[in-house]
Amino acid sequence: MHTPRFRNLFNLSGKKVVIVIAFLLPWFLIPCQAQNQKRKSLYSVHLPDYDERTVHYGFFLAGHYTHFRHSYSDSFVNRADTTLAVSPKWAPGYGIGFIVSYSHDPQFDLALLPSFAYYERTLDYRFDRSKNSQTVESGFLELSVLMRYKSLRRGNVRMYMVGGVKPSVEIGSNKKEKGARQLRTNNTDLSIEYGAGFDLFYQYFKLSPELRFSHGLSDLLVKDENVFSRPIKKLQSHTVSLYLYF
Secondary structure, eight states: OOOOOHHHHTTOOHHHHHHHHHHHHHHHHHHHHHHHHHHHHHHSOSSTTGGGOSEEEEEEEEEEEEEEEEEEOHHHHTTOSSEEEEEEEOEEEEEEEEEEEEEEETTEEEEEEEEEEEEEEEEEEEESSOEEEEEEEEEEEEEEEEEEEEOOOBTTEEEEEEEEEEEEEEESOOHHHHOTTSOOBOSEEEEEEEEEEEEEEOSSOEEEEEEEEEEEOSOOBOOOSSTTTTTEEEEEEEEEEEEEEO
16 A cells, blocks of 8 residues: 655645745744843843943932821920820822932942922820821922942842932921911921932833932921920921832
8 A cells, every 4th residue: 555655645846845844944943033032131231331421310209108206395294285195197108300310430329319299297196085186298399419339230230228318398388377276397307318229220221119218307396386286395207218210
């Protein structure tokens, strides 16, 4: 019995077999080449000339988690006031701004960050026979001045530490509307800041997530003669922030 050959099943001549193979071969090679290029891109260094520039520009988005730090006044300690306790509450906020950095050394740079930030801080009061809450909503124009110490770059990743100061000025204050019978705060603040982050280099851009802590140095309390101000000696800001730099 005659044994059929594979090419006879499709009625193909030798030349036709060669043409079919030549046509189908690239379709098998393209996925292999794409896979090799993808594997190669994982080990390639992105933006290799980034650190050769001395000045860099960018923008950032920030998420804040903030509250007041307070100390009690003498009238509260001596029980000359009806207030039993004052408790700060953490609350979220947000910020947006720009960054300009100047690199005077491969591992050090100076950064200026003009920004707008919104904060909402609440104090809960407990009196002899009642409870009350005072919420301070603030929008600040801020200018952080930060020094960054960067580690050596490992491929497309490096770590850095940051520290500096942040003066800020409140805009759109409603202190006059609130009056002296409610809790009021000053419209300027000065904070020290410190934190750490990562520079992640991609093919066309750099992304830097950063965790930063901010401690206010200024006393924000407006010392009015009311039940919300009397038990407090000093009121300062405290904020934990997550920044995303682009």
